[in-house]
Amino acid sequence: RSRLEPIKKVAKTIKEHLWGILNAIVLKVSNGPAEGLNSRLKMIKVRSRGFRNKERFANAIYFHLGGLDLYPDGITR
Incomplete structure (x- = not known):
């Protein structure tokens, strides 16, 4: 060789x-931002130990990555 x-x-x-x-x-x-998003999606999938259907996976993505403020009024992080 x-x-x-x-x-x-x-x-x-x-x-x-x-x-x-x-x-x-x-x-x-x-492609760093895309890789970062893929990593976060993979972590959701791993932590849940899989999903039975795509709708539940999509709901988990919205819940974890949706950026919603779920704290009650008057409470800050």
Whole structure:
């Protein structure tokens, strides 16, 4: 096995994704927010130990990530 094989593989990967890399740098965009949301959704699913139907999963998402203020009047966090 050649020492250059890993370098060639990296070069090929960069070549295949060059436009995406350049767009991310120029436009300063990231998939970080999407990954963060996916992580939070996965945590809801794990903590509940699964859902029997999609409606209950959607309700759990709304409850945990909906941003509702559920505290009574006069009580602050």
